[in-house]
Amino acid sequence: MRETATVSVCGVDLKPLAERLRLPWVATPGAGLTLMLLDGELVLAGDEGRYGKPLKADFVAGRAAHRRRFGGGRGQLVAKACGLGKTQTPSIVDATAGLGRDAFVLASLGAEVLMIERVPAIFALLEDALARAERDPQTAPTAAHLRLARADATHELAATVARAGFAPQVIHLDPMFPHRTKSALVKKEMRIFRELAGDDQDAPRLLEAALDVATHRVAVKRPRTAPPIDGPAPRHVIEGKTSRYDLYVHRALDDA
Template identity: 75%
Template sequence: MADSAEVIVCGEGLEHLAARYGLAWQAEQCAGLRLVREARALVLAGDEGRYGKSLKVDFVGGKAGHRRRFGGGRGQLVAKACGLGKAAAPSIVDATAGLGRDAFVLASLGARVLMIERVAAIAALLEDGLNRAASEPELAEISARLALAHGDAARELAALVAAAHFSPQVIHLDPMFPHRDKSALVKKEMRVFRELAGDDTDAPRLLEAALDIATHRVAVKRPRKAPPIAGPAPGHAIEGKTSRYDLYVHRSLSA
């Protein structure tokens, strides 16, 4: 699915970034949603009344830093869902990477993670966040376990994984939660994602692609009371307070 809202890369020195991600570039006086530099970070900014504060990928501080220190380690729901038990951490593809928060948690717990993000502007934020994390001594080891690919996993998952020379045991999916009422738009951050990516109507196709590639399991995050994604029935589920993970064993293991 192509990005459904236009994002402009704004500022001198960012022409190469715009070209790499296929985005329009202006030197100055940009309006609307735009990628700009604020201090050392690349941010996605827009009308604050509509979108809230600018978005950036921050693996050093903020929510990611707090979760790394106090999130609960391998007892976290995402860690359990992806099979991070007492054994060696698996290799994981996060095929709906978003701002990389789950991927960073998994990497901080020892997993090698390939992040795939189809929205160009979000992929650019992830690239910038990874680069900044790699320059921090306390995060260098974690960031080395993270890789990034920009592309549509629902259409080209196999090709993206092959190009990254990655062999995933687990694929993590967090498609856009179903949009059923106004409460889904309470968080302005989610409003930005919906305008850029739209609803994940191709989630069933993504699940099928993931089941073809993961050697062990596919973990799909869902709202706690939402139905599973259309398609094969999950083997079982792990529930949290507001969300759950539907778990699918790889076809060869369930045969």
């Protein structure tokens, strides 16, 4: 794992954050990626030509708000993959939380979700977004269904779930893969993730860990034309326009 982000003092409260996350702290932003406060929100910023606009996790506005209002409810691909049916609302671990977008959708549909993120700088963005969502009247009910843990799920999934007192029926995985979208924004966002975390070489081990912990199913997000992760073959596949979910099913959620 590569951790290149520093934390700058665009707000005096960020030095304790740097110490807690064991990230370098500097008085002013320098080259590379820097965590900073911008308009009261924690962002990860660098040269805009390389990285695009400052990156943040946001459950209150922007893409999250639009998806919350118009996303399609339980008919969404991620909801179907994780087994949210008319009567089933399983407990879910999002073991590769990233910016928490899928986790927030699942929580908005009533699921209890534990987000796990291994990269300290991305974890900090999630922590800030969750705190803002808890303060906002529109998102506070959904935020109440979310929990957050910092850990490397490849090696610490079972222990992290146990510490959280969580009993996941479903584990959601979104291992990093090359995005071939034409969107420059997505390309630059993924560039940030790759610089911080490197390539996901441990996806087979992560899948194995998830299969050991989930009681009902593991849902793995993949590009629509990409091969499955090395390991056992998925039992079912749900396809969308640009991505799909490979499902590894222990037993039906109806049996819960």
